[in-house]
Amino acid sequence: MKTFTCTCGNTLYFENTHCVQCERKLGFLPDVLTVSALERVGEDEWLALAPEAEGGHYRCCRHYTDQDACNWMVPVDDPEPYCTACRLNQVIPNLDKPGNRALWIRIEQRKRRLIYDLRRHRLPVFPKTTHPNTGLAFAFLESNPGPEDIQPEFSDDHQGNQIMTGHADGLITINLAEADDVERERMRVQMNEQQRTLLGHFRHESGHYYWDRLVANGPLINRVRELFGDERMDYGSALDNYYNQGARPDWQDHYVSAYASVHPWEDWAECWAHLLQITDTLETAVAIGLAPPRAMDSDMDVRIRYWIELAVKINLLNRSLDQPDPYPFLLSPPVVEKLKLVEQVIRDSGFTP
Ligand SMILES: [Zn+2]
Ligand SMILES: [Zn+2]
Ligand SMILES: [Zn+2]
Structure with missing residues:
Protein backbone atom coordinates (compact mmCIF):
# COMPACT_ATOMS: atom_id res chain seq x y z
CA MET A 1 0.00 0.00 0.00
CA THR A 84 -17.59 1.17 -5.76
CA ALA A 85 -16.56 -1.02 -2.79
CA CYS A 86 -19.79 -0.75 -0.78
CA ARG A 87 -22.01 -1.38 -3.79
CA LEU A 88 -20.52 -4.89 -4.00
CA ASN A 89 -22.32 -5.79 -0.76
CA GLN A 90 -25.23 -8.14 -1.20
CA VAL A 91 -25.86 -8.75 2.52
CA ILE A 92 -24.47 -7.13 5.65
CA PRO A 93 -25.10 -8.28 9.23
CA ASN A 94 -27.90 -7.00 11.45
CA LEU A 95 -26.32 -3.82 12.82
CA ASP A 96 -28.91 -3.50 15.59
CA LYS A 97 -27.45 -6.53 17.34
CA PRO A 98 -24.84 -5.52 19.97
CA GLY A 99 -21.27 -6.02 18.79
CA ASN A 100 -22.11 -6.63 15.14
CA ARG A 101 -21.39 -3.09 13.98
CA ALA A 102 -17.81 -3.08 15.26
CA LEU A 103 -17.12 -6.45 13.61
CA TRP A 104 -18.72 -5.34 10.36
CA ILE A 105 -16.62 -2.15 10.25
CA ARG A 106 -13.44 -4.29 10.49
CA ILE A 107 -14.71 -6.44 7.64
CA GLU A 108 -15.43 -3.40 5.48
CA GLN A 109 -11.90 -2.05 6.10
CA ARG A 110 -10.36 -5.29 4.83
CA LYS A 111 -12.72 -5.44 1.88
CA ARG A 112 -11.67 -1.96 0.76
CA ARG A 113 -8.04 -3.00 1.03
CA LEU A 114 -8.74 -6.02 -1.15
CA ILE A 115 -10.49 -3.86 -3.76
CA TYR A 116 -7.49 -1.52 -3.77
CA ASP A 117 -5.19 -4.57 -4.17
CA LEU A 118 -7.20 -5.83 -7.12
CA ARG A 119 -7.40 -2.44 -8.79
CA ARG A 120 -3.69 -1.77 -8.39
CA HIS A 121 -3.11 -5.07 -10.22
CA ARG A 122 -5.37 -3.60 -12.95
CA LEU A 123 -7.99 -6.26 -12.30
CA PRO A 124 -11.34 -4.63 -13.07
CA VAL A 125 -13.96 -5.15 -10.39
CA PHE A 126 -17.60 -5.32 -11.51
CA PRO A 127 -20.61 -5.69 -9.23
CA LYS A 128 -22.97 -8.61 -9.72
CA THR A 129 -25.84 -6.10 -9.84
CA THR A 130 -24.69 -4.90 -13.28
CA HIS A 131 -22.91 -8.12 -14.37
CA PRO A 132 -25.03 -10.99 -12.93
CA ASN A 133 -22.94 -13.78 -14.52
CA THR A 134 -19.40 -12.49 -14.14
CA GLY A 135 -19.59 -9.83 -11.43
CA LEU A 136 -18.40 -9.89 -7.84
CA ALA A 137 -20.50 -9.58 -4.68
CA PHE A 138 -20.01 -9.98 -0.95
CA ALA A 139 -22.18 -11.40 1.82
CA PHE A 140 -21.12 -10.78 5.42
CA LEU A 141 -23.15 -13.15 7.55
CA GLU A 142 -23.46 -14.21 11.12
CA SER A 143 -23.79 -17.87 12.07
CA ASN A 144 -26.98 -18.54 13.94
CA PRO A 145 -26.28 -21.22 16.51
CA GLY A 146 -29.99 -22.02 16.81
CA PRO A 147 -31.99 -22.80 19.94
CA GLU A 148 -29.80 -24.17 22.71
CA ASP A 149 -32.30 -26.66 24.01
CA ILE A 150 -32.04 -28.90 20.95
CA GLN A 151 -31.18 -32.51 21.78
CA PRO A 152 -27.71 -33.44 20.47
CA GLU A 153 -29.05 -36.45 18.56
CA PHE A 154 -31.20 -34.13 16.49
CA SER A 155 -28.42 -31.67 15.95
CA ASP A 156 -27.91 -32.56 12.30
CA ASP A 157 -31.49 -31.64 11.48
CA HIS A 158 -31.80 -28.69 13.76
CA GLN A 159 -28.42 -27.08 14.06
CA GLY A 160 -28.65 -23.42 13.19
CA ASN A 161 -27.41 -21.78 10.10
CA GLN A 162 -23.59 -22.25 10.14
CA ILE A 163 -21.97 -19.68 7.85
CA MET A 164 -18.99 -20.96 5.89
CA THR A 165 -16.49 -18.43 4.57
CA GLY A 166 -16.10 -19.19 0.87
CA HIS A 167 -16.70 -18.32 -2.75
CA ALA A 168 -19.43 -19.53 -5.09
CA ASP A 169 -20.19 -18.12 -8.51
CA GLY A 170 -18.87 -14.61 -7.84
CA LEU A 171 -20.32 -14.33 -4.32
CA ILE A 172 -17.74 -14.16 -1.55
CA THR A 173 -19.20 -14.99 1.86
CA ILE A 174 -17.34 -14.01 5.02
CA ASN A 175 -18.44 -15.30 8.41
CA LEU A 176 -18.78 -12.28 10.72
CA ALA A 177 -16.97 -14.24 13.48
CA GLU A 178 -13.74 -13.98 11.42
CA ALA A 179 -13.60 -10.30 12.48
CA ASP A 180 -13.57 -11.32 16.16
CA ASP A 181 -9.91 -11.69 17.17
CA VAL A 182 -10.55 -14.27 19.89
CA GLU A 183 -12.81 -16.37 17.70
CA ARG A 184 -10.46 -16.20 14.70
CA GLU A 185 -7.47 -17.26 16.81
CA ARG A 186 -9.50 -20.14 18.24
CA MET A 187 -10.31 -21.27 14.69
CA ARG A 188 -6.67 -20.89 13.64
CA VAL A 189 -5.49 -23.16 16.43
CA GLN A 190 -8.31 -25.64 15.82
CA MET A 191 -7.49 -25.81 12.10
CA ASN A 192 -3.74 -25.95 12.85
CA GLU A 193 -3.03 -23.01 10.51
CA GLN A 194 0.14 -20.90 10.50
CA GLN A 195 -1.74 -17.72 9.72
CA ARG A 196 -5.42 -16.74 9.71
CA THR A 197 -6.27 -13.12 9.00
CA LEU A 198 -9.38 -11.29 7.91
CA LEU A 199 -7.66 -9.74 4.91
CA GLY A 200 -6.18 -13.16 4.11
CA HIS A 201 -9.71 -14.55 3.74
CA PHE A 202 -10.61 -11.79 1.30
CA ARG A 203 -7.47 -12.37 -0.72
CA HIS A 204 -7.93 -16.15 -0.77
CA GLU A 205 -11.59 -16.06 -1.81
CA SER A 206 -10.88 -13.49 -4.51
CA GLY A 207 -8.40 -16.05 -5.89
CA HIS A 208 -11.27 -18.48 -6.48
CA TYR A 209 -13.29 -15.74 -8.17
CA TYR A 210 -10.46 -14.83 -10.55
CA TRP A 211 -9.71 -18.50 -11.26
CA ASP A 212 -13.18 -18.64 -12.81
CA ARG A 213 -12.62 -15.35 -14.65
CA LEU A 214 -9.00 -15.64 -15.81
CA VAL A 215 -7.89 -19.27 -15.69
CA ALA A 216 -10.87 -21.56 -16.38
CA ASN A 217 -11.24 -20.51 -20.02
CA GLY A 218 -7.97 -18.65 -20.29
CA PRO A 219 -4.93 -19.30 -22.50
CA LEU A 220 -2.80 -20.49 -19.57
CA ILE A 221 -5.09 -23.27 -18.30
CA ASN A 222 -2.68 -26.04 -19.39
CA ARG A 223 0.30 -24.37 -17.77
CA VAL A 224 -1.76 -23.84 -14.60
CA ARG A 225 -2.66 -27.55 -14.59
CA GLU A 226 1.00 -28.50 -15.01
CA LEU A 227 2.02 -26.54 -11.92
CA PHE A 228 -1.06 -26.71 -9.70
CA GLY A 229 -2.53 -30.05 -10.80
CA ASP A 230 -5.73 -30.96 -12.61
CA GLU A 231 -8.66 -29.16 -10.99
CA ARG A 232 -11.12 -31.63 -12.53
CA MET A 233 -10.35 -34.08 -9.70
CA ASP A 234 -13.29 -34.38 -7.30
CA TYR A 235 -13.21 -31.44 -4.88
CA GLY A 236 -15.46 -32.94 -2.20
CA SER A 237 -13.45 -36.12 -1.78
CA ALA A 238 -10.16 -34.14 -1.87
CA LEU A 239 -11.44 -32.02 1.01
CA ASP A 240 -12.64 -35.10 2.94
CA ASN A 241 -9.21 -36.69 2.49
CA TYR A 242 -7.50 -33.61 3.84
CA TYR A 243 -9.72 -33.38 6.91
CA ASN A 244 -9.47 -37.13 7.59
CA GLN A 245 -5.76 -37.67 6.92
CA GLY A 246 -4.18 -34.22 7.01
CA ALA A 247 -1.70 -32.80 4.53
CA ARG A 248 0.95 -35.06 3.01
CA PRO A 249 4.11 -35.06 5.18
CA ASP A 250 6.27 -33.31 2.55
CA TRP A 251 3.72 -30.57 1.80
CA GLN A 252 6.24 -27.80 2.52
CA ASP A 253 8.32 -28.88 -0.49
CA HIS A 254 5.41 -28.31 -2.85
CA TYR A 255 2.82 -26.00 -1.26
CA VAL A 256 2.80 -22.58 0.37
CA SER A 257 0.49 -23.86 3.12
CA ALA A 258 -0.90 -27.20 4.25
CA TYR A 259 -4.35 -26.14 3.10
CA ALA A 260 -3.02 -25.48 -0.41
CA SER A 261 -2.47 -29.25 -0.72
CA VAL A 262 -6.24 -29.94 -0.55
CA HIS A 263 -6.98 -29.43 -4.24
CA PRO A 264 -5.54 -27.42 -7.18
CA TRP A 265 -8.25 -24.77 -6.64
CA GLU A 266 -7.09 -24.22 -3.04
CA ASP A 267 -3.44 -24.23 -4.11
CA TRP A 268 -4.28 -21.51 -6.65
CA ALA A 269 -6.26 -19.44 -4.12
CA GLU A 270 -3.47 -19.71 -1.53
CA CYS A 271 -0.79 -18.66 -4.05
CA TRP A 272 -3.02 -15.83 -5.29
CA ALA A 273 -3.46 -14.62 -1.70
CA HIS A 274 0.30 -14.78 -1.13
CA LEU A 275 1.03 -12.82 -4.29
CA LEU A 276 -1.39 -10.05 -3.21
CA GLN A 277 0.05 -10.08 0.32
CA ILE A 278 3.65 -9.96 -0.90
CA THR A 279 2.97 -7.17 -3.42
CA ASP A 280 1.00 -5.04 -0.96
CA THR A 281 3.57 -5.42 1.82
CA LEU A 282 6.51 -4.69 -0.51
CA GLU A 283 4.70 -1.61 -1.79
CA THR A 284 4.29 -0.45 1.81
CA ALA A 285 7.96 -1.13 2.52
CA VAL A 286 8.99 0.96 -0.49
CA ALA A 287 6.58 3.77 0.52
CA ILE A 288 8.02 4.02 4.02
CA GLY A 289 11.64 3.57 3.01
CA LEU A 290 12.22 0.00 4.23
CA ALA A 291 12.93 -1.33 0.74
CA PRO A 292 14.28 0.30 -2.44
CA PRO A 293 11.86 1.04 -5.32
CA ARG A 294 13.60 -1.75 -7.24
CA ALA A 295 11.89 -4.22 -4.87
CA MET A 296 8.70 -3.68 -6.92
CA ASP A 297 10.51 -4.73 -10.13
CA SER A 298 8.36 -6.42 -12.75
CA ASP A 299 10.91 -9.29 -12.69
CA MET A 300 9.37 -11.68 -10.16
CA ASP A 301 12.76 -13.18 -9.21
CA VAL A 302 13.87 -9.74 -8.05
CA ARG A 303 10.61 -9.05 -6.25
CA ILE A 304 10.63 -12.38 -4.44
CA ARG A 305 14.28 -11.96 -3.42
CA TYR A 306 13.45 -8.60 -1.83
CA TRP A 307 10.35 -10.10 -0.28
CA ILE A 308 12.23 -12.93 1.42
CA GLU A 309 14.76 -10.42 2.81
CA LEU A 310 11.98 -8.19 4.08
CA ALA A 311 9.91 -11.06 5.53
CA VAL A 312 12.88 -12.21 7.62
CA LYS A 313 13.27 -8.68 8.98
CA ILE A 314 9.57 -8.33 9.76
CA ASN A 315 9.62 -11.66 11.60
CA LEU A 316 12.71 -10.70 13.61
CA LEU A 317 11.23 -7.33 14.59
CA ASN A 318 8.11 -9.09 15.78
CA ARG A 319 10.10 -11.57 17.85
CA SER A 320 11.64 -8.59 19.66
CA LEU A 321 8.11 -7.41 20.39
CA ASP A 322 7.15 -10.92 21.54
CA GLN A 323 4.69 -11.28 18.69
CA PRO A 324 4.33 -14.35 16.46
CA ASP A 325 6.06 -14.30 13.05
CA PRO A 326 3.75 -12.38 10.68
CA TYR A 327 5.08 -14.37 7.71
CA PRO A 328 5.68 -17.93 8.93
CA PHE A 329 6.02 -19.41 5.44
CA LEU A 330 8.75 -20.95 3.33
CA LEU A 331 8.76 -20.24 -0.38
CA SER A 332 10.16 -23.47 -1.87
CA PRO A 333 11.22 -23.39 -5.56
CA PRO A 334 7.95 -25.01 -6.79
CA VAL A 335 5.97 -22.41 -4.81
CA VAL A 336 8.00 -19.59 -6.37
CA GLU A 337 7.17 -20.99 -9.82
CA LYS A 338 3.48 -20.98 -8.92
CA LEU A 339 3.63 -17.39 -7.66
CA LYS A 340 5.26 -16.36 -10.94
CA LEU A 341 2.49 -18.05 -12.90
CA VAL A 342 -0.20 -16.29 -10.84
CA GLU A 343 1.55 -13.00 -11.57
CA GLN A 344 1.70 -13.83 -15.28
CA VAL A 345 -2.01 -14.70 -15.37
CA ILE A 346 -2.81 -11.33 -13.77
CA ARG A 347 -0.48 -9.46 -16.12
CA ASP A 348 -1.74 -11.18 -19.28
CA SER A 349 -5.37 -11.19 -18.20
CA GLY A 350 -6.84 -8.81 -20.78
CA PHE A 351 -9.83 -9.11 -18.51
CA THR A 352 -13.24 -8.29 -19.95
CA PRO A 353 -16.38 -8.51 -17.81
ZN1 LIG B 1 -18.33 2.93 0.71
ZN1 LIG C 1 -10.56 -21.73 -0.81
ZN1 LIG D 1 -3.58 18.13 5.93
Whole structure:
Protein backbone atom coordinates (compact mmCIF):
# COMPACT_ATOMS: atom_id res chain seq x y z
CA MET A 1 0.00 0.00 0.00
CA LYS A 2 1.27 3.44 -0.94
CA THR A 3 1.14 6.38 1.40
CA PHE A 4 -0.60 9.56 0.26
CA THR A 5 0.00 13.28 0.78
CA CYS A 6 -2.38 15.94 2.08
CA THR A 7 -2.49 19.40 0.46
CA CYS A 8 -0.84 20.60 3.69
CA GLY A 9 2.07 18.20 3.08
CA ASN A 10 1.20 15.72 5.82
CA THR A 11 1.53 12.00 5.05
CA LEU A 12 -1.84 10.23 4.82
CA TYR A 13 -2.76 6.57 5.10
CA PHE A 14 -5.43 4.56 3.32
CA GLU A 15 -7.76 4.39 6.34
CA ASN A 16 -7.58 8.11 7.32
CA THR A 17 -10.75 10.24 7.49
CA HIS A 18 -9.18 13.48 8.81
CA CYS A 19 -5.77 15.06 8.44
CA VAL A 20 -4.26 15.37 11.92
CA GLN A 21 -2.19 18.37 10.78
CA CYS A 22 -4.68 20.63 8.92
CA GLU A 23 -7.89 18.93 10.15
CA ARG A 24 -9.31 18.71 6.62
CA LYS A 25 -11.80 15.94 5.93
CA LEU A 26 -10.31 13.17 3.77
CA GLY A 27 -11.74 10.62 1.39
CA PHE A 28 -10.40 7.89 -0.87
CA LEU A 29 -11.13 8.49 -4.55
CA PRO A 30 -11.58 5.05 -6.12
CA ASP A 31 -11.48 6.40 -9.68
CA VAL A 32 -7.92 7.67 -9.27
CA LEU A 33 -6.86 5.39 -6.36
CA THR A 34 -5.75 8.12 -4.02
CA VAL A 35 -6.62 9.57 -0.62
CA SER A 36 -7.50 13.26 -1.01
CA ALA A 37 -8.16 16.24 1.23
CA LEU A 38 -11.67 17.57 0.65
CA GLU A 39 -13.20 21.01 0.63
CA ARG A 40 -16.94 21.34 1.16
CA VAL A 41 -18.70 23.04 -1.77
CA GLY A 42 -22.31 21.99 -1.06
CA GLU A 43 -24.65 20.12 1.27
CA ASP A 44 -22.94 16.83 0.42
CA GLU A 45 -20.56 17.88 -2.32
CA TRP A 46 -16.83 18.04 -1.93
CA LEU A 47 -14.01 19.33 -4.07
CA ALA A 48 -11.11 16.86 -4.05
CA LEU A 49 -7.85 18.73 -3.59
CA ALA A 50 -5.49 15.92 -4.65
CA PRO A 51 -3.84 16.77 -8.02
CA GLU A 52 -4.89 13.36 -9.43
CA ALA A 53 -8.55 14.37 -9.04
CA GLU A 54 -8.08 17.37 -11.40
CA GLY A 55 -10.64 19.44 -9.50
CA GLY A 56 -13.27 16.68 -9.45
CA HIS A 57 -16.35 16.94 -7.22
CA TYR A 58 -17.49 14.02 -5.07
CA ARG A 59 -20.11 12.90 -2.58
CA CYS A 60 -19.36 10.76 0.46
CA CYS A 61 -20.33 7.09 0.19
CA ARG A 62 -23.56 6.55 2.13
CA HIS A 63 -21.71 4.24 4.52
CA TYR A 64 -19.31 7.14 5.18
CA THR A 65 -22.10 9.60 5.97
CA ASP A 66 -24.52 7.31 7.82
CA GLN A 67 -22.32 4.68 9.48
CA ASP A 68 -18.78 6.02 9.59
CA ALA A 69 -17.95 2.61 8.12
CA CYS A 70 -16.31 3.74 4.87
CA ASN A 71 -14.01 6.55 3.73
CA TRP A 72 -14.54 6.26 -0.01
CA MET A 73 -16.07 8.89 -2.28
CA VAL A 74 -18.49 8.77 -5.21
CA PRO A 75 -18.07 11.14 -8.18
CA VAL A 76 -21.00 13.63 -8.13
CA ASP A 77 -22.24 12.54 -11.57
CA ASP A 78 -22.55 8.89 -10.40
CA PRO A 79 -26.18 8.30 -9.33
CA GLU A 80 -25.26 5.41 -6.96
CA PRO A 81 -25.39 6.33 -3.24
CA TYR A 82 -22.63 3.83 -2.38
CA CYS A 83 -18.97 3.79 -3.39
CA THR A 84 -17.59 1.17 -5.76
CA ALA A 85 -16.56 -1.02 -2.79
CA CYS A 86 -19.79 -0.75 -0.78
CA ARG A 87 -22.01 -1.38 -3.79
CA LEU A 88 -20.52 -4.89 -4.00
CA ASN A 89 -22.32 -5.79 -0.76
CA GLN A 90 -25.23 -8.14 -1.20
CA VAL A 91 -25.86 -8.75 2.52
CA ILE A 92 -24.47 -7.13 5.65
CA PRO A 93 -25.10 -8.28 9.23
CA ASN A 94 -27.90 -7.00 11.45
CA LEU A 95 -26.32 -3.82 12.82
CA ASP A 96 -28.91 -3.50 15.59
CA LYS A 97 -27.45 -6.53 17.34
CA PRO A 98 -24.84 -5.52 19.97
CA GLY A 99 -21.27 -6.02 18.79
CA ASN A 100 -22.11 -6.63 15.14
CA ARG A 101 -21.39 -3.09 13.98
CA ALA A 102 -17.81 -3.08 15.26
CA LEU A 103 -17.12 -6.45 13.61
CA TRP A 104 -18.72 -5.34 10.36
CA ILE A 105 -16.62 -2.15 10.25
CA ARG A 106 -13.44 -4.29 10.49
CA ILE A 107 -14.71 -6.44 7.64
CA GLU A 108 -15.43 -3.40 5.48
CA GLN A 109 -11.90 -2.05 6.10
CA ARG A 110 -10.36 -5.29 4.83
CA LYS A 111 -12.72 -5.44 1.88
CA ARG A 112 -11.67 -1.96 0.76
CA ARG A 113 -8.04 -3.00 1.03
CA LEU A 114 -8.74 -6.02 -1.15
CA ILE A 115 -10.49 -3.86 -3.76
CA TYR A 116 -7.49 -1.52 -3.77
CA ASP A 117 -5.19 -4.57 -4.17
CA LEU A 118 -7.20 -5.83 -7.12
CA ARG A 119 -7.40 -2.44 -8.79
CA ARG A 120 -3.69 -1.77 -8.39
CA HIS A 121 -3.11 -5.07 -10.22
CA ARG A 122 -5.37 -3.60 -12.95
CA LEU A 123 -7.99 -6.26 -12.30
CA PRO A 124 -11.34 -4.63 -13.07
CA VAL A 125 -13.96 -5.15 -10.39
CA PHE A 126 -17.60 -5.32 -11.51
CA PRO A 127 -20.61 -5.69 -9.23
CA LYS A 128 -22.97 -8.61 -9.72
CA THR A 129 -25.84 -6.10 -9.84
CA THR A 130 -24.69 -4.90 -13.28
CA HIS A 131 -22.91 -8.12 -14.37
CA PRO A 132 -25.03 -10.99 -12.93
CA ASN A 133 -22.94 -13.78 -14.52
CA THR A 134 -19.40 -12.49 -14.14
CA GLY A 135 -19.59 -9.83 -11.43
CA LEU A 136 -18.40 -9.89 -7.84
CA ALA A 137 -20.50 -9.58 -4.68
CA PHE A 138 -20.01 -9.98 -0.95
CA ALA A 139 -22.18 -11.40 1.82
CA PHE A 140 -21.12 -10.78 5.42
CA LEU A 141 -23.15 -13.15 7.55
CA GLU A 142 -23.46 -14.21 11.12
CA SER A 143 -23.79 -17.87 12.07
CA ASN A 144 -26.98 -18.54 13.94
CA PRO A 145 -26.28 -21.22 16.51
CA GLY A 146 -29.99 -22.02 16.81
CA PRO A 147 -31.99 -22.80 19.94
CA GLU A 148 -29.80 -24.17 22.71
CA ASP A 149 -32.30 -26.66 24.01
CA ILE A 150 -32.04 -28.90 20.95
CA GLN A 151 -31.18 -32.51 21.78
CA PRO A 152 -27.71 -33.44 20.47
CA GLU A 153 -29.05 -36.45 18.56
CA PHE A 154 -31.20 -34.13 16.49
CA SER A 155 -28.42 -31.67 15.95
CA ASP A 156 -27.91 -32.56 12.30
CA ASP A 157 -31.49 -31.64 11.48
CA HIS A 158 -31.80 -28.69 13.76
CA GLN A 159 -28.42 -27.08 14.06
CA GLY A 160 -28.65 -23.42 13.19
CA ASN A 161 -27.41 -21.78 10.10
CA GLN A 162 -23.59 -22.25 10.14
CA ILE A 163 -21.97 -19.68 7.85
CA MET A 164 -18.99 -20.96 5.89
CA THR A 165 -16.49 -18.43 4.57
CA GLY A 166 -16.10 -19.19 0.87
CA HIS A 167 -16.70 -18.32 -2.75
CA ALA A 168 -19.43 -19.53 -5.09
CA ASP A 169 -20.19 -18.12 -8.51
CA GLY A 170 -18.87 -14.61 -7.84
CA LEU A 171 -20.32 -14.33 -4.32
CA ILE A 172 -17.74 -14.16 -1.55
CA THR A 173 -19.20 -14.99 1.86
CA ILE A 174 -17.34 -14.01 5.02
CA ASN A 175 -18.44 -15.30 8.41
CA LEU A 176 -18.78 -12.28 10.72
CA ALA A 177 -16.97 -14.24 13.48
CA GLU A 178 -13.74 -13.98 11.42
CA ALA A 179 -13.60 -10.30 12.48
CA ASP A 180 -13.57 -11.32 16.16
CA ASP A 181 -9.91 -11.69 17.17
CA VAL A 182 -10.55 -14.27 19.89
CA GLU A 183 -12.81 -16.37 17.70
CA ARG A 184 -10.46 -16.20 14.70
CA GLU A 185 -7.47 -17.26 16.81
CA ARG A 186 -9.50 -20.14 18.24
CA MET A 187 -10.31 -21.27 14.69
CA ARG A 188 -6.67 -20.89 13.64
CA VAL A 189 -5.49 -23.16 16.43
CA GLN A 190 -8.31 -25.64 15.82
CA MET A 191 -7.49 -25.81 12.10
CA ASN A 192 -3.74 -25.95 12.85
CA GLU A 193 -3.03 -23.01 10.51
CA GLN A 194 0.14 -20.90 10.50
CA GLN A 195 -1.74 -17.72 9.72
CA ARG A 196 -5.42 -16.74 9.71
CA THR A 197 -6.27 -13.12 9.00
CA LEU A 198 -9.38 -11.29 7.91
CA LEU A 199 -7.66 -9.74 4.91
CA GLY A 200 -6.18 -13.16 4.11
CA HIS A 201 -9.71 -14.55 3.74
CA PHE A 202 -10.61 -11.79 1.30
CA ARG A 203 -7.47 -12.37 -0.72
CA HIS A 204 -7.93 -16.15 -0.77
CA GLU A 205 -11.59 -16.06 -1.81
CA SER A 206 -10.88 -13.49 -4.51
CA GLY A 207 -8.40 -16.05 -5.89
CA HIS A 208 -11.27 -18.48 -6.48
CA TYR A 209 -13.29 -15.74 -8.17
CA TYR A 210 -10.46 -14.83 -10.55
CA TRP A 211 -9.71 -18.50 -11.26
CA ASP A 212 -13.18 -18.64 -12.81
CA ARG A 213 -12.62 -15.35 -14.65
CA LEU A 214 -9.00 -15.64 -15.81
CA VAL A 215 -7.89 -19.27 -15.69
CA ALA A 216 -10.87 -21.56 -16.38
CA ASN A 217 -11.24 -20.51 -20.02
CA GLY A 218 -7.97 -18.65 -20.29
CA PRO A 219 -4.93 -19.30 -22.50
CA LEU A 220 -2.80 -20.49 -19.57
CA ILE A 221 -5.09 -23.27 -18.30
CA ASN A 222 -2.68 -26.04 -19.39
CA ARG A 223 0.30 -24.37 -17.77
CA VAL A 224 -1.76 -23.84 -14.60
CA ARG A 225 -2.66 -27.55 -14.59
CA GLU A 226 1.00 -28.50 -15.01
CA LEU A 227 2.02 -26.54 -11.92
CA PHE A 228 -1.06 -26.71 -9.70
CA GLY A 229 -2.53 -30.05 -10.80
CA ASP A 230 -5.73 -30.96 -12.61
CA GLU A 231 -8.66 -29.16 -10.99
CA ARG A 232 -11.12 -31.63 -12.53
CA MET A 233 -10.35 -34.08 -9.70
CA ASP A 234 -13.29 -34.38 -7.30
CA TYR A 235 -13.21 -31.44 -4.88
CA GLY A 236 -15.46 -32.94 -2.20
CA SER A 237 -13.45 -36.12 -1.78
CA ALA A 238 -10.16 -34.14 -1.87
CA LEU A 239 -11.44 -32.02 1.01
CA ASP A 240 -12.64 -35.10 2.94
CA ASN A 241 -9.21 -36.69 2.49
CA TYR A 242 -7.50 -33.61 3.84
CA TYR A 243 -9.72 -33.38 6.91
CA ASN A 244 -9.47 -37.13 7.59
CA GLN A 245 -5.76 -37.67 6.92
CA GLY A 246 -4.18 -34.22 7.01
CA ALA A 247 -1.70 -32.80 4.53
CA ARG A 248 0.95 -35.06 3.01
CA PRO A 249 4.11 -35.06 5.18
CA ASP A 250 6.27 -33.31 2.55
CA TRP A 251 3.72 -30.57 1.80
CA GLN A 252 6.24 -27.80 2.52
CA ASP A 253 8.32 -28.88 -0.49
CA HIS A 254 5.41 -28.31 -2.85
CA TYR A 255 2.82 -26.00 -1.26
CA VAL A 256 2.80 -22.58 0.37
CA SER A 257 0.49 -23.86 3.12
CA ALA A 258 -0.90 -27.20 4.25
CA TYR A 259 -4.35 -26.14 3.10
CA ALA A 260 -3.02 -25.48 -0.41
CA SER A 261 -2.47 -29.25 -0.72
CA VAL A 262 -6.24 -29.94 -0.55
CA HIS A 263 -6.98 -29.43 -4.24
CA PRO A 264 -5.54 -27.42 -7.18
CA TRP A 265 -8.25 -24.77 -6.64
CA GLU A 266 -7.09 -24.22 -3.04
CA ASP A 267 -3.44 -24.23 -4.11
CA TRP A 268 -4.28 -21.51 -6.65
CA ALA A 269 -6.26 -19.44 -4.12
CA GLU A 270 -3.47 -19.71 -1.53
CA CYS A 271 -0.79 -18.66 -4.05
CA TRP A 272 -3.02 -15.83 -5.29
CA ALA A 273 -3.46 -14.62 -1.70
CA HIS A 274 0.30 -14.78 -1.13
CA LEU A 275 1.03 -12.82 -4.29
CA LEU A 276 -1.39 -10.05 -3.21
CA GLN A 277 0.05 -10.08 0.32
CA ILE A 278 3.65 -9.96 -0.90
CA THR A 279 2.97 -7.17 -3.42
CA ASP A 280 1.00 -5.04 -0.96
CA THR A 281 3.57 -5.42 1.82
CA LEU A 282 6.51 -4.69 -0.51
CA GLU A 283 4.70 -1.61 -1.79
CA THR A 284 4.29 -0.45 1.81
CA ALA A 285 7.96 -1.13 2.52
CA VAL A 286 8.99 0.96 -0.49
CA ALA A 287 6.58 3.77 0.52
CA ILE A 288 8.02 4.02 4.02
CA GLY A 289 11.64 3.57 3.01
CA LEU A 290 12.22 0.00 4.23
CA ALA A 291 12.93 -1.33 0.74
CA PRO A 292 14.28 0.30 -2.44
CA PRO A 293 11.86 1.04 -5.32
CA ARG A 294 13.60 -1.75 -7.24
CA ALA A 295 11.89 -4.22 -4.87
CA MET A 296 8.70 -3.68 -6.92
CA ASP A 297 10.51 -4.73 -10.13
CA SER A 298 8.36 -6.42 -12.75
CA ASP A 299 10.91 -9.29 -12.69
CA MET A 300 9.37 -11.68 -10.16
CA ASP A 301 12.76 -13.18 -9.21
CA VAL A 302 13.87 -9.74 -8.05
CA ARG A 303 10.61 -9.05 -6.25
CA ILE A 304 10.63 -12.38 -4.44
CA ARG A 305 14.28 -11.96 -3.42
CA TYR A 306 13.45 -8.60 -1.83
CA TRP A 307 10.35 -10.10 -0.28
CA ILE A 308 12.23 -12.93 1.42
CA GLU A 309 14.76 -10.42 2.81
CA LEU A 310 11.98 -8.19 4.08
CA ALA A 311 9.91 -11.06 5.53
CA VAL A 312 12.88 -12.21 7.62
CA LYS A 313 13.27 -8.68 8.98
CA ILE A 314 9.57 -8.33 9.76
CA ASN A 315 9.62 -11.66 11.60
CA LEU A 316 12.71 -10.70 13.61
CA LEU A 317 11.23 -7.33 14.59
CA ASN A 318 8.11 -9.09 15.78
CA ARG A 319 10.10 -11.57 17.85
CA SER A 320 11.64 -8.59 19.66
CA LEU A 321 8.11 -7.41 20.39
CA ASP A 322 7.15 -10.92 21.54
CA GLN A 323 4.69 -11.28 18.69
CA PRO A 324 4.33 -14.35 16.46
CA ASP A 325 6.06 -14.30 13.05
CA PRO A 326 3.75 -12.38 10.68
CA TYR A 327 5.08 -14.37 7.71
CA PRO A 328 5.68 -17.93 8.93
CA PHE A 329 6.02 -19.41 5.44
CA LEU A 330 8.75 -20.95 3.33
CA LEU A 331 8.76 -20.24 -0.38
CA SER A 332 10.16 -23.47 -1.87
CA PRO A 333 11.22 -23.39 -5.56
CA PRO A 334 7.95 -25.01 -6.79
CA VAL A 335 5.97 -22.41 -4.81
CA VAL A 336 8.00 -19.59 -6.37
CA GLU A 337 7.17 -20.99 -9.82
CA LYS A 338 3.48 -20.98 -8.92
CA LEU A 339 3.63 -17.39 -7.66
CA LYS A 340 5.26 -16.36 -10.94
CA LEU A 341 2.49 -18.05 -12.90
CA VAL A 342 -0.20 -16.29 -10.84
CA GLU A 343 1.55 -13.00 -11.57
CA GLN A 344 1.70 -13.83 -15.28
CA VAL A 345 -2.01 -14.70 -15.37
CA ILE A 346 -2.81 -11.33 -13.77
CA ARG A 347 -0.48 -9.46 -16.12
CA ASP A 348 -1.74 -11.18 -19.28
CA SER A 349 -5.37 -11.19 -18.20
CA GLY A 350 -6.84 -8.81 -20.78
CA PHE A 351 -9.83 -9.11 -18.51
CA THR A 352 -13.24 -8.29 -19.95
CA PRO A 353 -16.38 -8.51 -17.81
ZN1 LIG B 1 -3.58 18.13 5.93
ZN1 LIG C 1 -18.33 2.93 0.71
ZN1 LIG D 1 -10.56 -21.73 -0.81
